Amino acid sequence: MASSRTIGALSREAGVGIETIRYYERIGLLPPPRRAESGYRHYNDDDIGRLRFVKRGRELGFSIDEIRTLLQLAAQPEQPCAEADRLVREHLAEVEQRIADLSRLHAELAGLACCSERRASDCRIIEALAGAPLPHA
């Protein structure tokens, strides 16, 4: 017995918003589901699987396009998975880059804190933004 569910039920089962599901369909990430006579969408078990796949991909920070590729790879079970591996490595490098950027930012911001006793004209934060040279201590 293949179970069938409306978009609301799918939304609850997969933990993805209704609007988001319709958006994924619109951009071709999910296939158009069967429709009842009323026009209501009806989803089967494969559809949950696919949507959960997308959700996990997003949680891992993959872009929609990267997920599109991963879905294609998953649909060709006999092909070697080298490309999936490459994609993960590439994405890992992106994440590392973002962490490095944010860490640099963090250090700069941490160096600015704690001057709330001054007037704005002497504030280190304002000075740093306005371009006054900071003492290089």
Added chain:
Amino acid sequence: MASSRTIGALSREAGVGIETIRYYERIGLLPPPRRAESGYRHYNDDDIGRLRFVKRGRELGFSIDEIRTLLQLAAQPEQPCAEADRLVREHLAEVEQRIADLSRLHAELAGLACCSERRASDCRIIEALAGAPLPHA
């Protein structure tokens, strides 16, 4: 002699794109500059200062709204700078949160790597996305 420059010159001096400068003006982050009879914008030295302030703020990851607030604070030199300090702390917390999120992501992705010798049907990456339980090693 107050020097005056067109938008192209300002763009080069501040290191901010022309389209971006016009965008900042449109959203009220920069004041509308003097105009020549031709309609060309002309900027003075204060305008460079303000634009550089904005640029540094963006480089530090502040949102446009945060920069708006910082600009207002900088314009009131007699006020105490407690609010600027609070804003920086708050922003620092945001950055820390983002780093934490990305680090979690990084760990998960790193745990997936290196299976390019297999077929897609056995690929750990595909399995992990499809929801197959990973051995908890």
Added chain:
DNA sequence: ATTGACCCTGTAGTGGCTACAGGGTCTAGG
């Protein structure tokens, strides 16, 4: 029959730019 939960389409908004299209202006060289 009515209520209220659910569903539909289509459009517009978010942030922070960026990229045109389709024009006008300015300046240096010939």
Added chain:
DNA sequence: CCTAGACCCTGTAGCCACTACAGGGTCAAT
């Protein structure tokens, strides 16, 4: 004086990945 090319103008649309309506139709229980 004329023209080429660099520069400038406005207005609009696109990017990403959603999210939030407005204005309607459908379904199940009472």
